[in-house]
Amino acid sequence: xxxxxxxxxxxxxxxxxxxxxxxxxxxxxxxxxxxxxxxxxxxxxxxxxxxxxxxxxxxxxxxxxxxxxxxxxxxxxxxxxxxxxxxxxxxxxxxxxxxxxxxxxxxxxxxxxxxxxxxxxxxxxxxxxxxxxxxxxxxxxxxxxxxxxxxxxxxxxxxxxxxxxxxxxxxxxxxxxxxxxxxxxxxxxxxxxxxxxxxxxxxxxxxxxxxxxxxxxxxxxxxxxxxxxxxxxxxxxxxxxxxxxxxxxxxxxxxxxxxxxxxxxxxxxxxxxxxxxxx
Numbered sequence: 001x002x003x004x005x006x007x008x009x010x011x012x013x014x015x016x017x018x019x020x021x022x023x024x025x026x027x028x029x030x031x032x033x034x035x036x037x038x039x040x041x042x043x044x045x046x047x048x049x050x051x052x053x054x055x056x057x058x059x060x061x062x063x064x065x066x067x068x069x070x071x072x073x074x075x076x077x078x079x080x081x082x083x084x085x086x087x088x089x090x091x092x093x094x095x096x097x098x099x100x101x102x103x104x105x106x107x108x109x110x111x112x113x114x115x116x117x118x119x120x121x122x123x124x125x126x127x128x129x130x131x132x133x134x135x136x137x138x139x140x141x142x143x144x145x146x147x148x149x150x151x152x153x154x155x156x157x158x159x160x161x162x163x164x165x166x167x168x169x170x171x172x173x174x175x176x177x178x179x180x181x182x183x184x185x186x187x188x189x190x191x192x193x194x195x196x197x198x199x200x201x202x203x204x205x206x207x208x209x210x211x212x213x214x215x216x217x218x219x220x221x222x223x224x225x226x227x228x229x230x231x232x233x234x235x236x237x238x239x240x241x242x243x244x245x246x247x248x249x250x251x252x253x254x255x256x257x258x259x260x261x262x263x264x265x266x267x268x269x270x271x272x273x274x275x276x277x278x279x
Contacts, residue, residue: 016032017074020090020091020094023087023090024077025076025083026075027068027070028074029048029065031063031065032055032064033055033058035062035063036124037095037097037101038064038101039065039066039067039100039101039102040054040103041102041104041105041108042073044072044106044139045072045169045185046105046185047068047074047185048068048073049181050105050256050257052181053264054103054264054267057260058267058268061271067087070084071192071193072189073189074188079192084111088115089119092122099124100122102115102123103129103267104126105254105256106129109131110131110208113128123213123214125217125275126213126216127220128217128220128236129219129256130220130225130255131229131232132228132229132232133228133235134232134236141228141229144194147163148195148197159191159194160187160191167226170252171254172224172250172251178257178260210239210240213241216243217242217244218266219233219243219246221246221248222251222254223248223249224250224252225251225253225255233245249262251263
C-alpha cells in the first residue's frame with residue numbers, strides 16, 4: 001500500500017488521519033481494518049467522522065476507507081460534486097485498490113453512483129443511504145439559494161443553526177454520542193460553497209449512467225426521512241439492475257447515527273454476500 005503524506009502540518013488531528021494531494025485539494029482520509037475494501041462517502045456538510053459507529057463495528061471484517069470530500073471536514077479545496085468521482089478514483093489509485101464496495105450517504109450516494117457508472121468493473125457492491133433524486137445536479141429538497149443568502153448576509157454560524165434545525169439534520173436517538181458527532185461535524189464545515197459559490201462552470205458534471213451500473217445495490221432509508229428521499233429511493237431501485245431496499249424504523253435521514261446497530265447489521269450482511277472482490 002502506498003505510504004501517505006504525514007498530517008503533521010495540521011494541528012490537533014487524530015493520529016489515524018492521512019492526507020492525499022489531488023487536483024489542488026488536500027484530502028483527509030482514514031484507512032482502517034482488514035478484509036475486502038469498502039469506501040465510505042459522507043453527505044453534504046458532514047465529514048468522515050460520521051462513520052465512527054460503522055468503523056467500530058465493521059473493521060474486524062472489512063478494510064474501511066473514508067475521506068473528507070473536498071471542502072468538507074479537514075479537506076481543503078472548494079466543495080464540488082463535479083469532482084467527487086475523480087477524487088475517489090485518485091484515492092483508489094493512491095491506495096492501490098482495484099476493486100471496492102461503496103457506501104454513500106445522501107450527496108455521497110451521488111458520488112458512489114457516479115463512480116460505479118464510470119468504472120463499473122471496479123465496484124463489487126453499492127450501499128446507498130438516503131439518496132437524492134439523480135435527475136438534477138443538486139437536491140431539490142435542499143434550498144441552496146436560500147442557504148447561500150443566509151450565509152452571505154448573516155454569516156456561516158447563522159447557516160449552521162438553520163441547517164441544523166432542518167429535518168435532514170434531526171436525530172431521533174437520545175444517545176449523546178451521535179448528537180455530539182453531528183454537532184462537531186457541522187462546526188467543522190467551512191461553507192465555502194455557500195460563501196463563495198463557484199459559477200465558472202469550468203468543470204462539467206460527470207453524467208451518471210445508471211444502465212452502466214452492474215454492482216448489486218442496497219438502498220437504505222430511515223423511516224422518517226423526507227418523502228422526497230423515499231420517492232427517490234423507489235425510483236432509483238427500479239432503474240438499477242440488482243437492487244433491494246431496507247427501511248430502518250424510528251430513524252431519520254441519518255440512520256447510521258440514529259440506529260447504528262441496525263444499520264451496521266444491514267451493511268455487514270449485504271457486504272458479506274456481495275462485497276468480496278472477484279478472483
